[in-house]
Amino acid sequence: MSDILGKIYDFRRPDSLASKLRKKRFVLLKSLLESIPGPLKILDVGGTQTFWEKMDFLSQEAGQVEITLFNINEIEVNHPQLKVVYGDARDMKQFADREFDTVVSNSAIEHVGDFRDQMQMANEIMRVGKRYFVQTPNLYFPIEPHFLFPFFQFLPLSVKVWLIQRFKLGWRGPVSDQVQAIEAVDSIKLLSKQKLLSLFPNANLFEEKFFGLTKSLTVYDGWE
Numbered sequence: 001m002s003d004i005l006g007k008i009y010d011f012r013r014p015d016s017l018a019s020k021l022r023k024k025r026f027v028l029l030k031s032l033l034e035s036i037p038g039p040l041k042i043l044d045v046g047g048t049q050t051f052w053e054k055m056d057f058l059s060q061e062a063g064q065v066e067i068t069l070f071n072i073n074e075i076e077v078n079h080p081q082l083k084v085v086y087g088d089a090r091d092m093k094q095f096a097d098r099e100f101d102t103v104v105s106n107s108a109i110e111h112v113g114d115f116r117d118q119m120q121m122a123n124e125i126m127r128v129g130k131r132y133f134v135q136t137p138n139l140y141f142p143i144e145p146h147f148l149f150p151f152f153q154f155l156p157l158s159v160k161v162w163l164i165q166r167f168k169l170g171w172r173g174p175v176s177d178q179v180q181a182i183e184a185v186d187s188i189k190l191l192s193k194q195k196l197l198s199l200f201p202n203a204n205l206f207e208e209k210f211f212g213l214t215k216s217l218t219v220y221d222g223w224e
Contacts, residue, residue, distance in 0.1 A: 131222025
Protein backbone atom coordinates (compact mmCIF):
# COMPACT_ATOMS: atom_id res chain seq x y z
CA MET A 1 0.00 0.00 0.00
CA SER A 2 2.78 2.44 0.88
CA ASP A 3 4.39 1.86 -2.53
CA ILE A 4 1.08 2.51 -4.29
CA LEU A 5 0.56 5.73 -2.36
CA GLY A 6 4.15 6.73 -3.08
CA LYS A 7 3.58 6.32 -6.80
CA ILE A 8 0.61 8.67 -6.49
CA TYR A 9 1.66 11.29 -3.96
CA ASP A 10 5.45 11.34 -3.53
CA PHE A 11 6.60 14.38 -5.55
CA ARG A 12 10.20 13.32 -4.86
CA ARG A 13 9.65 10.43 -7.26
CA PRO A 14 9.74 11.43 -10.95
CA ASP A 15 7.32 8.61 -11.83
CA SER A 16 4.67 9.65 -9.29
CA LEU A 17 1.33 11.17 -10.22
CA ALA A 18 2.18 14.18 -8.03
CA SER A 19 5.33 14.86 -10.07
CA LYS A 20 3.51 14.48 -13.38
CA LEU A 21 0.71 16.81 -12.31
CA ARG A 22 3.22 19.32 -10.97
CA LYS A 23 5.04 19.29 -14.32
CA LYS A 24 1.76 19.95 -16.16
CA ARG A 25 1.11 22.84 -13.80
CA PHE A 26 4.56 24.21 -14.49
CA VAL A 27 3.96 24.06 -18.24
CA LEU A 28 1.09 26.46 -17.64
CA LEU A 29 3.24 28.69 -15.44
CA LYS A 30 6.10 28.69 -17.96
CA SER A 31 3.77 29.68 -20.77
CA LEU A 32 2.51 32.58 -18.67
CA LEU A 33 6.01 33.68 -17.66
CA GLU A 34 7.21 33.59 -21.26
CA SER A 35 4.67 36.27 -22.09
CA ILE A 36 6.40 38.74 -19.75
CA PRO A 37 9.40 40.74 -21.06
CA GLY A 38 12.53 39.94 -19.05
CA PRO A 39 14.32 40.22 -16.79
CA LEU A 40 11.89 38.56 -14.40
CA LYS A 41 11.68 39.13 -10.68
CA ILE A 42 9.78 36.25 -9.03
CA LEU A 43 8.75 35.71 -5.42
CA ASP A 44 8.08 32.10 -4.39
CA VAL A 45 6.16 32.00 -1.12
CA GLY A 46 7.02 28.75 0.66
CA GLY A 47 9.28 27.65 -2.18
CA THR A 48 12.51 25.65 -2.36
CA GLN A 49 15.47 25.37 -4.68
CA THR A 50 14.54 21.74 -5.41
CA PHE A 51 11.21 22.77 -6.90
CA TRP A 52 12.80 25.12 -9.45
CA GLU A 53 15.57 22.63 -10.26
CA LYS A 54 13.10 19.82 -10.95
CA MET A 55 11.15 22.07 -13.24
CA ASP A 56 14.37 23.01 -15.12
CA PHE A 57 13.82 26.73 -14.66
CA LEU A 58 17.25 27.63 -13.31
CA SER A 59 18.83 27.10 -16.73
CA GLN A 60 17.69 30.59 -17.73
CA GLU A 61 20.36 32.98 -18.95
CA ALA A 62 22.13 34.73 -16.10
CA GLY A 63 20.49 38.03 -15.22
CA GLN A 64 17.19 37.15 -16.84
CA VAL A 65 15.55 35.62 -13.77
CA GLU A 66 15.84 36.42 -10.06
CA ILE A 67 13.82 34.21 -7.72
CA THR A 68 13.32 35.11 -4.06
CA LEU A 69 12.32 32.17 -1.87
CA PHE A 70 10.23 33.45 1.04
CA ASN A 71 10.02 31.04 3.97
CA ILE A 72 9.33 30.99 7.67
CA ASN A 73 11.76 28.08 8.21
CA GLU A 74 15.43 27.90 7.26
CA ILE A 75 16.15 26.35 3.86
CA GLU A 76 19.33 25.63 1.91
CA VAL A 77 20.07 27.58 -1.26
CA ASN A 78 23.24 27.52 -3.37
CA HIS A 79 22.20 28.80 -6.79
CA PRO A 80 23.13 32.31 -8.00
CA GLN A 81 19.62 33.02 -9.35
CA LEU A 82 18.04 32.27 -5.98
CA LYS A 83 18.02 34.18 -2.73
CA VAL A 84 16.16 33.58 0.53
CA VAL A 85 14.16 35.97 2.68
CA TYR A 86 12.63 34.75 5.94
CA GLY A 87 9.32 35.95 7.29
CA ASP A 88 5.59 35.45 7.70
CA ALA A 89 3.50 35.12 4.52
CA ARG A 90 0.63 36.91 6.27
CA ASP A 91 2.71 40.09 6.57
CA MET A 92 5.40 40.48 3.92
CA LYS A 93 6.40 43.93 5.08
CA GLN A 94 9.88 43.42 3.63
CA PHE A 95 8.47 44.01 0.16
CA ALA A 96 6.97 47.04 -1.56
CA ASP A 97 3.67 47.06 -3.45
CA ARG A 98 3.99 45.36 -6.87
CA GLU A 99 7.69 44.71 -6.27
CA PHE A 100 7.63 41.39 -8.13
CA ASP A 101 6.63 40.57 -11.68
CA THR A 102 5.05 37.34 -10.42
CA VAL A 103 4.33 35.73 -7.06
CA VAL A 104 4.29 31.93 -7.11
CA SER A 105 3.13 29.69 -4.27
CA ASN A 106 2.72 25.92 -4.27
CA SER A 107 0.99 24.05 -1.44
CA ALA A 108 1.67 26.76 1.15
CA ILE A 109 -1.54 28.67 1.81
CA GLU A 110 -3.12 25.67 3.58
CA HIS A 111 -0.34 25.84 6.19
CA VAL A 112 -0.60 29.46 7.40
CA GLY A 113 -3.61 29.09 9.73
CA ASP A 114 -7.34 29.55 9.59
CA PHE A 115 -9.34 31.32 6.88
CA ARG A 116 -8.53 34.76 8.29
CA ASP A 117 -4.80 33.95 8.13
CA GLN A 118 -5.22 32.64 4.58
CA MET A 119 -6.96 35.86 3.61
CA GLN A 120 -4.04 37.88 4.99
CA MET A 121 -1.60 35.80 2.93
CA ALA A 122 -3.73 36.17 -0.21
CA ASN A 123 -3.93 39.94 0.25
CA GLU A 124 -0.15 40.14 0.65
CA ILE A 125 0.41 38.06 -2.50
CA MET A 126 -1.86 40.37 -4.48
CA ARG A 127 -0.16 43.44 -2.97
CA VAL A 128 3.49 42.59 -3.66
CA GLY A 129 2.99 40.96 -7.08
CA LYS A 130 1.89 42.35 -10.42
CA ARG A 131 0.71 38.81 -11.12
CA TYR A 132 0.24 35.65 -9.07
CA PHE A 133 0.09 31.88 -9.50
CA VAL A 134 -1.10 30.06 -6.36
CA GLN A 135 -1.74 26.31 -6.00
CA THR A 136 -3.25 24.34 -3.12
CA PRO A 137 -4.70 20.83 -2.64
CA ASN A 138 -8.46 20.50 -3.04
CA LEU A 139 -10.41 20.04 0.20
CA TYR A 140 -12.84 17.63 -1.46
CA PHE A 141 -10.36 15.20 -2.98
CA PRO A 142 -10.95 11.86 -1.18
CA ILE A 143 -7.35 11.28 -0.03
CA GLU A 144 -5.90 13.95 2.24
CA PRO A 145 -2.48 14.69 0.63
CA HIS A 146 -0.43 15.24 3.79
CA PHE A 147 -1.60 12.24 5.80
CA LEU A 148 -2.60 10.00 2.84
CA PHE A 149 -5.70 8.81 4.68
CA PRO A 150 -9.18 8.70 3.12
CA PHE A 151 -11.31 11.71 4.15
CA PHE A 152 -8.90 12.52 6.99
CA GLN A 153 -9.69 16.23 6.60
CA PHE A 154 -13.33 15.64 7.59
CA LEU A 155 -12.70 13.56 10.72
CA PRO A 156 -13.22 15.04 14.21
CA LEU A 157 -10.05 16.47 15.73
CA SER A 158 -10.06 13.83 18.48
CA VAL A 159 -10.08 11.03 15.89
CA LYS A 160 -7.28 12.63 13.89
CA VAL A 161 -5.16 12.95 17.02
CA TRP A 162 -5.87 9.33 18.01
CA LEU A 163 -4.77 8.11 14.58
CA ILE A 164 -1.59 10.17 14.30
CA GLN A 165 -0.52 9.14 17.81
CA ARG A 166 -0.69 5.47 16.85
CA PHE A 167 0.16 5.26 13.16
CA LYS A 168 2.46 6.71 10.53
CA LEU A 169 0.13 8.57 8.19
CA GLY A 170 1.69 9.67 4.94
CA TRP A 171 4.81 11.66 5.73
CA ARG A 172 3.95 12.16 9.41
CA GLY A 173 3.78 10.25 12.67
CA PRO A 174 3.38 8.49 14.81
CA VAL A 175 3.43 11.47 17.19
CA SER A 176 3.17 10.23 20.77
CA ASP A 177 3.00 13.64 22.46
CA GLN A 178 -0.63 14.81 22.49
CA VAL A 179 0.13 18.53 22.16
CA GLN A 180 2.40 17.89 19.18
CA ALA A 181 -0.18 15.53 17.67
CA ILE A 182 -2.89 18.20 17.92
CA GLU A 183 -0.58 20.76 16.33
CA ALA A 184 0.31 18.34 13.50
CA VAL A 185 -3.27 17.58 12.49
CA ASP A 186 -4.73 21.03 13.16
CA SER A 187 -2.05 23.01 11.33
CA ILE A 188 -3.39 22.22 7.86
CA LYS A 189 -6.53 23.96 6.60
CA LEU A 190 -7.42 22.74 3.12
CA LEU A 191 -9.47 25.01 0.87
CA SER A 192 -12.44 24.32 -1.36
CA LYS A 193 -12.70 25.85 -4.83
CA GLN A 194 -15.29 28.34 -3.58
CA LYS A 195 -13.15 29.50 -0.64
CA LEU A 196 -10.01 29.77 -2.74
CA LEU A 197 -11.82 31.91 -5.31
CA SER A 198 -13.18 34.09 -2.53
CA LEU A 199 -9.57 34.77 -1.49
CA PHE A 200 -8.60 35.60 -5.09
CA PRO A 201 -11.86 36.94 -6.53
CA ASN A 202 -10.52 38.01 -9.95
CA ALA A 203 -8.56 34.83 -10.62
CA ASN A 204 -8.58 32.31 -13.42
CA LEU A 205 -8.89 28.74 -12.14
CA PHE A 206 -6.96 25.65 -13.25
CA GLU A 207 -8.08 22.28 -11.86
CA GLU A 208 -5.78 19.25 -11.82
CA LYS A 209 -7.80 16.08 -12.35
CA PHE A 210 -7.30 12.48 -11.27
CA PHE A 211 -9.90 10.02 -12.57
CA GLY A 212 -12.28 12.92 -13.06
CA LEU A 213 -11.82 14.26 -9.53
CA THR A 214 -10.12 17.58 -8.80
CA LYS A 215 -6.90 16.84 -6.91
CA SER A 216 -5.58 20.39 -6.64
CA LEU A 217 -6.54 23.94 -7.51
CA THR A 218 -4.48 26.75 -9.04
CA VAL A 219 -5.55 30.38 -9.27
CA TYR A 220 -3.69 32.90 -11.42
CA ASP A 221 -4.23 36.47 -12.54
CA GLY A 222 -2.46 39.52 -13.96
CA TRP A 223 -1.85 38.22 -17.47
CA GLU A 224 -3.76 39.87 -20.31
